Structure formats: C-alpha cells, structure tokens
Amino acid sequence: MPVSSSTEGFPIEGATMPTWLLRFDADGVLASPATADALMVRLADRSLSHVIFHSHGWNTDFADALRQYGTFLRALDGVLATYPLAGFNPIFVGITWPSVWLAEEPGPTLAGMNTEAATARIVTDLAAPLAAPARARLYALADSAHLDPPAAQELAALLSTAVGGLNDEIGDPAMDAGPTAEDLIEGARRLAAVEGRAAPATLAGPPALDENGLPIASLSGITGRLDPRDLIRLFSLFQMKDRAGRVGATGVATLLRRMMAAAPEARFNLLGHSFGAKVMLSAIAAAPALPRPVDTLLLLQPAISHLAFAATVPGRAGPGGYRAVLERVAAPVFTTFSAMDMPLHDVFHLALRRDADLGEMRIAAAGAPPSRYAALGGYGPRGSGETLIDPIPGPGEPLLYPPGARMVGLDGSANRITSHGDVGTPYTAWVLRHLLALPAATS
Numbered sequence: 001m002p003v004s005s006s007t008e009g010f011p012i013e014g015a016t017m018p019t020w021l022l023r024f025d026a027d028g029v030l031a032s033p034a035t036a037d038a039l040m041v042r043l044a045d046r047s048l049s050h051v052i053f054h055s056h057g058w059n060t061d062f063a064d065a066l067r068q069y070g071t072f073l074r075a076l077d078g079v080l081a082t083y084p085l086a087g088f089n090p091i092f093v094g095i096t097w098p099s100v101w102l103a104e105e106p107g108p109t110l111a112g113m114n115t116e117a118a119t120a121r122i123v124t125d126l127a128a129p130l131a132a133p134a135r136a137r138l139y140a141l142a143d144s145a146h147l148d149p150p151a152a153q154e155l156a157a158l159l160s161t162a163v164g165g166l167n168d169e170i171g172d173p174a175m176d177a178g179p180t181a182e183d184l185i186e187g188a189r190r191l192a193a194v195e196g197r198a199a200p201a202t203l204a205g206p207p208a209l210d211e212n213g214l215p216i217a218s219l220s221g222i223t224g225r226l227d228p229r230d231l232i233r234l235f236s237l238f239q240m241k242d243r244a245g246r247v248g249a250t251g252v253a254t255l256l257r258r259m260m261a262a263a264p265e266a267r268f269n270l271l272g273h274s275f276g277a278k279v280m281l282s283a284i285a286a287a288p289a290l291p292r293p294v295d296t297l298l299l300l301q302p303a304i305s306h307l308a309f310a311a312t313v314p315g316r317a318g319p320g321g322y323r324a325v326l327e328r329v330a331a332p333v334f335t336t337f338s339a340m341d342m343p344l345h346d347v348f349h350l351a352l353r354r355d356a357d358l359g360e361m362r363i364a365a366a367g368a369p370p371s372r373y374a375a376l377g378g379y380g381p382r383g384s385g386e387t388l389i390d391p392i393p394g395p396g397e398p399l400l401y402p403p404g405a406r407m408v409g410l411d412g413s414a415n416r417i418t419s420h421g422d423v424g425t426p427y428t429a430w431v432l433r434h435l436l437a438l439p440a441a442t443s
Contacts, residue, residue, distance in 0.1 A: 007316070009035075009042070009091075009247050012066060012069055012073060012092075012094075014074045015073035015074065015092065016073075016202075017052075017405055018091045019073070019092045019319045020093045020094070021069075021093075021095070022035055022036055022246050023095070023096050024097045024252065026246075027250065028158040028246050028248070028249070028250030028251035029245075030254070039259070040258060040259070040262040043091070043259055044262055044263070047089055048089055048091055048265075048266045049087055050090040050268075050269055050436055051090070051093060051259060052092045052432075053093045053256065053268060053269070053270045053271070054069060054093070054272070055094075055248075055277075056068050056097075056277045056289075057244075057272070057273040057277070058274050058275070059301060061387050062096055063102045068273070068423075069260070071313075072155050072271075072429070074424070075278055075424050075426055075428070075429040076432060076433065079395050079429040079433050082396075083396070083433060085433070085436060085437055088436070090436075095279070097243070097244075097247045097279065099240050099243070099245070099275060102418070104150045106285070123139060123142040126138070126232065134158060134161070137154070138159075141155040141228060142156070142232065143305070144228055145227075146225045146226065147168060147228055147231075149225075152188075152228075152231070155228055155231055156185045156194060157184075157230055159181075160180050160181045160182055160184060167263075181432045183233060183238070184238075185226070187234040187237070188226055188230035188233070192226065215289040227416050241278065244278040245278050247282075248281065248283040248286070249283065249285070250286075252279055252283040253280055253284075253286035255283075256284075256290065256400070260290060260292065265440075267440045267441070268295050269436060270283075270294055270298070271297075271300060272297075272298045272299055273301060273423050274300075274301055275303050275422075277300070277304055277376075277377075278302070278303070280297065281308070281322045284329065287329070292441060293330045294328060294329045294441070295329075295330050295435075295438065295440060295441045296334070297325070297332045298331065298432055299336070299376070299377075300336050300377075300423040300428060301338065301341050301344060301417065301421075301423055302376045303344060303376075304375065305320065305373065306369050306376045306381055306382050308320045308321060308322040308376060308381060308382075309381055309384035309386075310384050311383055311384065312383065313383070320383070320384070326406045326407065330441030331441075332387075332401065332405045332407060332408045333406065334408045334410060335377075336392060336409075336410045336412045336417055336423065336428065336431075337377050337379060337417075338411065338417035340415070340418045341377055344375035344376075344420060345378035377420070380409035381409050384407040385406060385407060386408065387402060387403075387407070387408045387409070388411060389401065389408065391411055391416050392410035392427045393427070394426055394427050395430045397430070399431065410431060
C-alpha cells in the first residue's frame with residue numbers, strides 16, 4: 001500500500017507518498033541545490049523500494065506541473081488501493097524546467113498570441129541576442145499584421161540568426177544549429193494550412209546577410225503572406241524541443257546519477273510526458289553512462305519522432321537517435337500514443353520537419369504514420385521491433401507482450417487517452433503499476 005503522507009520535500013496535494021520537486025533552468029542548471037542535497041539524505045534510507053522520477057512536458061509552468069503530478073499520483077493511489085504492491089515504500093521526485101511559451105497563452109499548439117503585451121514580451125526575448133540594427137528590424141517585422149514574401153523571409157532569417165546554435169545534447173557541432181529560415185517558413189506555412197488560414201508560402205533557401213547582420217530580402221521561391229506570430233510560434237516549438245534535450249542531458253542526467261548512487265538498492269522508475277519524454281531519454285542517453293540500468297521507463301504521449309528507437313531510419317544512415325536507450329533500461333520501454341492527441345497526431349509532423357528531427361538524431365496503432373516526421377505520441381513506435389497493444393489496458397486487464405520485448409506501444413485511441421494532456425488516468429496508472437511490480441534491474 002502507499003506510504004503515509006509526509007511533510008518532507010514538497011508535498012503535492014492529494015498524493016499519499018513522499019514527494020519532492022526540483023527546479024532546472026533553461027540550460028539544465030539545477031536551481032534548487034539545497035533541496036537536492038536534502039533529497040540525497042532522504043534517499044539513503046535503505047527501506048525505500050522505488051524512486052518514481054517524472055518530467056512534465058511543454059507549455060507547463062510550476063502550477064501546471066504540480067497539478068499534472070498530483071493528478072497522476074492520485075490515479076496511481078486509486079489503482080494501488082485495489083491492486084496493492086507488497087513492500088511498496090516509494091518516493092516521488094518531480095522536476096520543473098522552463099517549458100512555458102507564454103504563461104497566460106494556450107501555447108504554440110493551436111491558438112496564436114491574443115494580446116499585444118504577450119507579443120511584445122516574447123519578441124523582446126527573441127531579439128535580445130541581436131545587434132541593435134537587427135533587433136530594431138525584428139521588432140518592426142514582428143509588429144506587422146501580415147508579412148509579404150520578402151518580409152517573411154527576412155523575419156525568419158532574423159529569428160534563425162537570433163537562435164544560433166542550440167547546444168543540443170548530441171555534442172556534434174554539425175547537429176547543433178537551430179532552425180533555419182526555411183525550417184521556420186515551411187513550418188509556419190503548414191501550421192497555417194492545418195488551421196485553415198493563410199495562403200501557402202515556401203522558401204527556396206536562407207538569404208544572405210548584409211554587413212549589419214540583416215538578411216538581404218529576395219522574392220525567390222516564396223509565395224503567399226504569413227502572420228508573423230506563426231513564425232514566432234514555430235520558433236517556440238523548436239526551442240522547447242531542443243531545450244528539453246539540453247536539460248535532460250546536462251542537469252537531469254547528473255541528478256539521476258546522484259540519486260542512483262544515493263539509493264543503490266531502490267528501483268528507479270522514470271516517466272516523461274510530451275517533451276518531458278525527451279528530457280528523460282536524454283538523461284538516460286547522456287555520457288557518462290549511468291551506474292546501472294534504469295529499471296523502467298514510461299513515455300506518456302511523447303513529442304518526439306516515432307522512429308526515435310528504429311533500427312534504421314528512412315532517409316539517412318544509422319538507427320534512431322534513442323535506440324541505444326533500449327539497452328539502458330532493464331524492462332521494455334513503454335510508450336503511449338493516441339489518435340485523439342491532436343497536436344501530436346495532426347500537427348507535429350507538419351511543423352517540426354528539420355532533417356535533424358528525423359528519427360531524433362539531435363541526441364545522440366493510430367493508423368500508419370503519414371510522414372517520416374510523425375510523432376511517437378501520435379502514431380506509436382515503428383521500426384524498433386515493437387509490440388503494439390490496442391487498446392491500452394485498464395485496471396485489472398492483462399498487459400501481455402512477448403518475452404524479450406524491448407519496445408511496447410500502448411494505443412489510447414479508443415477514448416482511453418482523449419487529448420495530449422490526458423495522461424493522469426487509471427489506464428496510465430495501471431501501466432505504471434505493472435512496471436513497479438517488475439523485478440529490480442541488475443548492473
């Protein structure tokens with residue numbers, strides 16, 4: 001049965017197990033070191049049986065993370081009340097990282113920015129790295145109602161220049177570039193099209209820059225007008241995806257190693273939602289390797305490529321960027337997916353289409369995926385020797401997969417995962433309960 005409520009760490013409303021919350025900044029630097037030190041002391045209690053380690057996903061502020069974690073833990077408590085685990089003495093560790101696009105806005109998934117103040121804040125942040133002439137020009141373009149082709153090309157190039165290298169977790173400078181102007185314009189065109197707005201716009205290639213770092217406008221290859229907010233929204237998607245990898249591969253990986261050293265006998269059960277799946281995958285994949293395998297990994301509607309674990313990825317040489325993680329997790333990796341997750345099923349593959357996103361190389365069934373760029377949380381894993389289970393089982397239902405399976409996809413399309421955020425349910429809690437009951441990993 002779950003342990004009694006505790007006042008240590010950071011209590012989460014409604015959760016019965018001890019809960020801790022640690023903060024990371026955008027570069028993966030631990031922002032609550034004293035709390036982490038106290039956690040290590042707590043983990044030294046050899047009576048602990050499990051460490052449940054969870055990362056939220058995109059567009060989630062601190063209050064949202066608390067609600068998400070609380071909802072999940074209450075669902076888990078409900079399942080364990082009926083299906084208890086002998087000797088279960090867990091601790092929950094959640095992380096927060098800056099994944100919010102704009103706190104008062106619905107985010108980059110569907111709606112555009114609704115207020116001038118919101119637009120001004122995000123544009124000011126984006127323009128900060130630029131020299132004064134380029135910064136002034138970015139402000140002017142972002143303040144436009146619509147962009148004609150040369151202006152769209154110019155703003156996209158300025159955004160790309162402002163981002164520069166995103167220092168992603170693969171450690172390969174050739175793969176560390178941010179989105180190009182072409183990436184941004186093509187993605188904005190696709191978002192506008194899927195939302196029934198704007199004429200198509202395409203870009204032949206990124207423009208040259210003048211002596212002030214300003215793009216030299218050209219009409220070549222572009223047709224149609226764009227809303228500047230669409231380009232900014234697309235940048236946010238790229239930015240948050242890459243930030244998730246950076247946070248995971250730096251700060252979260254370091255924290256995970258410390259926790260495993262502090263609690264050598266506890267089982268480590270990792271979870272990640274949306275871009276939080278990339279946080280946890282990057283932490284597991286990072287060098288140096290963890291001191292022992294992670295016991296289990298549950299990805300909840302992951303906003304990464306459906307080919308991330310593939311043995312080979314169409315269109316380039318080599319396996320999916322996270323395939324090696326399959327050997328660093330003792331149990332099969334479990335992932336949910338759903339056709340009812342509109343952002344991942346209908347939009348992701350239209351917007352995030354950098355070559356580097358193909359198969360999640362930037363690290364290092366709900367129907368057939370419509371594109372090589374389709375999301376894992378929208379269509380399930382492919383090319384990884386996966387087992388797909390339809391539907392995801394609920395409490396008391398069997399969860400069957402072949403011996404030796406390494407990748408298991410759980411289809412929530414039949415009203416069991418009804419949206420991108422619908423992951424704190426009896427269905428997902430039942431899957432975690434199954435994973436918690438598996439034998440401990442050995443090094």
